Amino acid sequence: MFEVLLSGFILIFIISYRVNKGTSVYKFVVDQIGAVYEKYAPYSFKEVRNKTKELGQEYTVRQYTFQVLIFATLAGVISYLYFYNVMLTTLYVILAIAIIPYITYLRCRKVFNEFIFEQIQIYTTNVIMEYSTVQSFVRALEGVVSSGVLEEPVLSDVKHMIELSYQNGAIDESINYMNNKYNFYIVKNMHQLFLQITNEGSKDSADALEVMLNDIDMLVSAVYIDKINRHNFHRSFIAFGVMLYFMIALVQLLVGVHTYLKLLDISLVVILLNFIILMNSWFLLSGEKYYYEDVGAE
Numbered sequence: 001m002f003e004v005l006l007s008g009f010i011l012i013f014i015i016s017y018r019v020n021k022g023t024s025v026y027k028f029v030v031d032q033i034g035a036v037y038e039k040y041a042p043y044s045f046k047e048v049r050n051k052t053k054e055l056g057q058e059y060t061v062r063q064y065t066f067q068v069l070i071f072a073t074l075a076g077v078i079s080y081l082y083f084y085n086v087m088l089t090t091l092y093v094i095l096a097i098a099i100i101p102y103i104t105y106l107r108c109r110k111v112f113n114e115f116i117f118e119q120i121q122i123y124t125t126n127v128i129m130e131y132s133t134v135q136s137f138v139r140a141l142e143g144v145v146s147s148g149v150l151e152e153p154v155l156s157d158v159k160h161m162i163e164l165s166y167q168n169g170a171i172d173e174s175i176n177y178m179n180n181k182y183n184f185y186i187v188k189n190m191h192q193l194f195l196q197i198t199n200e201g202s203k204d205s206a207d208a209l210e211v212m213l214n215d216i217d218m219l220v221s222a223v224y225i226d227k228i229n230r231h232n233f234h235r236s237f238i239a240f241g242v243m244l245y246f247m248i249a250l251v252q253l254l255v256g257v258h259t260y261l262k263l264l265d266i267s268l269v270v271i272l273l274n275f276i277i278l279m280n281s282w283f284l285l286s287g288e289k290y291y292y293e294d295v296g297a298e
Contacts, residue, residue, distance in 0.1 A: 175194070
């Protein structure tokens with residue numbers, strides 16, 4: 001059954017490729033993946049991908065090609081070492097390459113989240129500094145917007161805050177909008193302080209805002225230290241996860257390759273080996289998801 005499906009997949013690929021004469025194999029595959037992405041990917045991810053490109057952190061064609069080669073080679077070596085079966089090895093190579101778009105999604109989200117955190121740090125710091133001069137929350141927002149320190153999408157959201165404030169004659173709705181859009185406690189704490197100052201007044205607001213500036217600086221420092229530590233741990237985690245796959249080599253060394261090949265004739269053993277590969281892969285993907293999604297600033 002698997003051989004029929006694989007042959008059908010190869011046949012469809014060849015026919016599609018022949019229809020697109022003059023197109024390189026790599027470009028054809030990229031175009032097809034791009035077409036599927038444009039049709040099914042969520043709009044939010046398109047924004048994230050575009051921002052990653054704007055920041056100059058999108059992978060080049062060479063980097064993506066190298067990533068494909070690494071995934072395919074590792075999957076091929078590991079799966080053949082487990083099963084000594086070309087068909088199963090081919091299947092795992094295809095599955096490994098198919099994971100790359102998901103890894104790309106996680107990496108772009110990480111780049112975007114780090115960018116947003118930097119923008120939030122700029123937003124909170126500059127609003128406090130502007131307020132110390134103009135003594136008005138809305139005018140402080142206007143000062144930050146006109147200063148040009150903010151970028152999209154935060155810039156548009158701050159502009160919307162200003163519009164809401166003028167429409168309602170109060171800052172409550174604009175603050176709720178920003179709190180819901182950017183769920184960072186430094187944002188909520190700062191907004192709560194400004195809400196209290198605006199509605200109730202405060203003679204000691206300068207001291208409170210100075211303390212908040214110090215808190216923001218401490219948070220930023222902690223986040224960047226955490227980023228370095230997580231990067232170092234991530235490298236060790238990947239190395240450990242890959243080494244887990246090669247534990248099967250130790251098993252073969254202990255029982256002998258000839259005995260191991262005989263064990264592969266037992267269906268239960270093959271199922272168990274597939275389960276081990278899938279569990280190790282789930283372990284690695286879970287770690288990747290945690291590393292890329294949790295920026296450490298929320």
